[in-house]
Amino acid sequence: MTNKPSKSQNTVWHHATVTRERHEQLNGHRGIVVWFTGLSGAGKSTIAHEVEERLHRLGCRTFVFDGDNVRHGLCSDLGFSVEDRTENIRRIGEMTKLFVGAGVIALTAFISPYRRDRERVRQLVGDKDFIEVYTRCPIEICESRDTKGLYQRARAGEIQDFTGISSPYEPPEQPELIIDTSLESLERCAERVVVLLQQRGVMITPKGN
Amino acid sequence: MTNKPSKSQNTVWHHATVTRERHEQLNGHRGIVVWFTGLSGAGKSTIAHEVEERLHRLGCRTFVFDGDNVRHGLCSDLGFSVEDRTENIRRIGEMTKLFVGAGVIALTAFISPYRRDRERVRQLVGDKDFIEVYTRCPIEICESRDTKGLYQRARAGEIQDFTGISSPYEPPEQPELIIDTSLESLERCAERVVVLLQQRGVMITPKGN
Numbered sequence: 001m002t003n004k005p006s007k008s009q010n011t012v013w014h015h016a017t018v019t020r021e022r023h024e025q026l027n028g029h030r031g032i033v034v035w036f037t038g039l040s041g042a043g044k045s046t047i048a049h050e051v052e053e054r055l056h057r058l059g060c061r062t063f064v065f066d067g068d069n070v071r072h073g074l075c076s077d078l079g080f081s082v083e084d085r086t087e088n089i090r091r092i093g094e095m096t097k098l099f100v101g102a103g104v105i106a107l108t109a110f111i112s113p114y115r116r117d118r119e120r121v122r123q124l125v126g127d128k129d130f131i132e133v134y135t136r137c138p139i140e141i142c143e144s145r146d147t148k149g150l151y152q153r154a155r156a157g158e159i160q161d162f163t164g165i166s167s168p169y170e171p172p173e174q175p176e177l178i179i180d181t182s183l184e185s186l187e188r189c190a191e192r193v194v195v196l197l198q199q200r201g202v203m204i205t206p207k208g209n
Numbered sequence: 210m211t212n213k214p215s216k217s218q219n220t221v222w223h224h225a226t227v228t229r230e231r232h233e234q235l236n237g238h239r240g241i242v243v244w245f246t247g248l249s250g251a252g253k254s255t256i257a258h259e260v261e262e263r264l265h266r267l268g269c270r271t272f273v274f275d276g277d278n279v280r281h282g283l284c285s286d287l288g289f290s291v292e293d294r295t296e297n298i299r300r301i302g303e304m305t306k307l308f309v310g311a312g313v314i315a316l317t318a319f320i321s322p323y324r325r326d327r328e329r330v331r332q333l334v335g336d337k338d339f340i341e342v343y344t345r346c347p348i349e350i351c352e353s354r355d356t357k358g359l360y361q362r363a364r365a366g367e368i369q370d371f372t373g374i375s376s377p378y379e380p381p382e383q384p385e386l387i388i389d390t391s392l393e394s395l396e397r398c399a400e401r402v403v404v405l406l407q408q409r410g411v412m413i414t415p416k417g418n
Contacts, residue, residue, distance in 0.1 A: 016258055016273065018265045023272075026265065049225055056227045056235065061270065063232075063311040064225065074303040077296075087286075094283040095304055102272040104311060 023103030027061045029203045031100035033125050034193065037112045037172060038135030039164050040150055041142030043181035043189070044109035047135060050190035052107055058194075058203070063099060065092060066109040080161040086117050093121035100129050105202070113163045115170040131200070133193060134175040139164045141182045232312030236270045238412045240309035242334050243402065246321045246381060247344030248373050249359055250351035252390035252398070253318035256344060259399035261316055267403075267412070272308060274301060275318040289370040295326050302330035309338050314411065322372045324379040340409070342402060343384040348373045350391045 024030050034051065036044035045066045052062045071078075074091055078084040089112050099106040112118050122130045142164070143151040154162035161167040177196055179189040197203070233239050243260065245253035254275045261271045280287075283300055287293040298321050308315040321327050331339045351373070352360040363371035370376040386405055388398040406412070 015254070016261075018258070018261045018271065018273075022265065023270075026268070026270070045224070049227070052225075052227045056231065059235070061232075061235070061311070062227065063307065064227075065307070069307060069310070073306065074300055076303075091283055091300070094285075095307070097282065098272065098274070098278060098304070099308075099311075101278070102270070102308075102313060104313075 020101050020103060023101070024204065027103045029060050029103070029105065030129075030201070031103040032105055032129050032131060032197070032200075032202055033096045033100060033121075034105065034107045034131045034133060034197070035096075035112070035118065035121065036107070036109045036133045036135050037118060037175075039137060039139055039142045039169055040111055040162075041145045041147060042135045042137035043186070044111075044135045046186060047133075047179065047181070047189050047193070048107040048109040050186055051193045054190060054194050055105055055197075060105055060203075061103065062105045062107060064107045064109065065096065070095075070110075080167070082114075085112075085114065089114075089117040089121060093124050096121070097125050100125060105197070111163050111169070113167065113169045115172065118172065131177065131196065132172050132175040134172045134178045135189075136171070136178055136180045137182045229310050229312060232310070233413065236312045238269050238312070238314065239338075239410070240312040241314055241338050241340060241406070241409075241411055242305045242309060242330075243314065243316045243340045243342060243406070244305075244321070244327065244330065245316070245318045245342045245344050246327060246384075248346060248348055248351045248378055249320055249371075250354045250356060251344045251346040252395070253320075253344045255395060256342075256388065256390070256398050256402070257316040257318040259395055260402045263399060263403050264314055264406075269314055269412075270312065271314045271316060273316045273318065274305065279304075279319075289376070291323075294321075294323065298323075298326040298330060302333050305330070306334050309334060314406070320372050320378070322376065322378045324381065327381065340386065340405065341381050341384040343381045343387045344398075345380070345387055345389045346391045 020031065036048055038044050048064045052064050055062045070092060074095065075088045078088045092108060092110060096106040096108060118132065146152060150159060153159045154165040163169050177192065179192060181189060229240065245257055247253050257273045261273050264271050279301060284297045287297050301317060301319060305315040305317060327341065355361060359368060362368045363374040372378050386401065388401060390398060
């Protein structure tokens with residue numbers, strides 16, 4: 001230790017100098033939450049990953065949150081009761097808020113069936129940083145896809161509180177975007193999300209242009 | 210909708226194509242957790258912010274987690290009992306793991322007094338992605354700083370379970386780095402952390418160089 005001791009009373013106490021704005025300037029785009037909501041099998045996760053792929057190619061910093069990386073991790077102590085779903089969405093909301101603070105485009109793919117829970121996240125994150133994408137698809141088509149075999153298990157009574165079967169889904173009343181994966185191609189849905197982000201000014205125009 | 214409908218059975222189900230490696234290549238550095246542990250007033254948050262400032266100037270993607278943005282948010286339902294502290298650190302660990310997955314350098318500034326809790330995070334995140342920085346400082350000096358007036362309140366019995374006063378602190382046995390803010394300047398401490406990250410190969414050398 002060749003440096004002089006810094007006596008406690010002389011220490012300069014720095015705090016957050018790297019603000020959200022500086023993260024965003026470095027990234028070339030704003031941080032924002034793109035919140036996909038819809039039934040199991042509607043295509044939320046698929047679209048979110050396709051949107052991420054397109055944004056990444058544009059040089060954006062992104063991250064996709066879905067059941068795979070959250071339900072087994074941060075929320076591994078939670079089930080599917082109304083209370084647990086609410087707490088699940090609350091935590092995801094808090095976490096995405098931090099990603100937004102880091103200047104990241106956070107894409108979330110959760111059924112998030114309750115309007116009230118989604119509205120709380122919107123209020124938490126802030127209206128201008130929250131884009132709700134209603135990923136619409138008739139339940140018959142979701143069920144016919146049944147990529148994970150969940151509908152079959154829910155029909156057999158092996159899964160309790162399954163959204164659309166034994167638990168309600170409340171569609172958004174005023175989402176920023178509605179995509180319908182039974183009518184539109186994956187590519188078209190993803191393109192519409194990216195265009196909306198561009199229209200909302202998420203990409204920062206370099207200074208001097 | 211001019212696009213042809215994509216029938217469910219024909220839908221191509223894309224999943225995560227933007228891997229951690231692609232995030233890291235875009236960022237020019239690896240994702241990693243730098244976990245500061247130590248008493249209240251030892252300087253964890255101050256050093257973490259100074260390290261962030263330096264890394265940001267090097268073009269790195271960073272984020273600092275501390276009581277300000279986690280205790281009031283993600284962990285607002287938790288107190289300071291042993292169980293709640295454990296759950297607090299578990300959630301922070303899970304969250305930082307996701308930031309690492311996004312290729313971000315996650316700097317955490319929490320007392321995190323229990324060795325077992327910190328070891329769990331290390332195991333969760335993975336040894337090579339976890340740098341434990343023991344931010345050492347004699348409690349007398351921490352108490353003399355008492356920037357938030359917490360020690361005074363703890364001595365007066367107004368705060369229960371206060372680490373170092375009425376709750377134990379377990380120092381790391383084999384931290385990757387020990388800094389001592391009673392002996393070294395803020396600048397020196399921050400520099401040592403940045404140098405360690407460089408030595409560990411966190412910055413990616415551009416291909417072809």
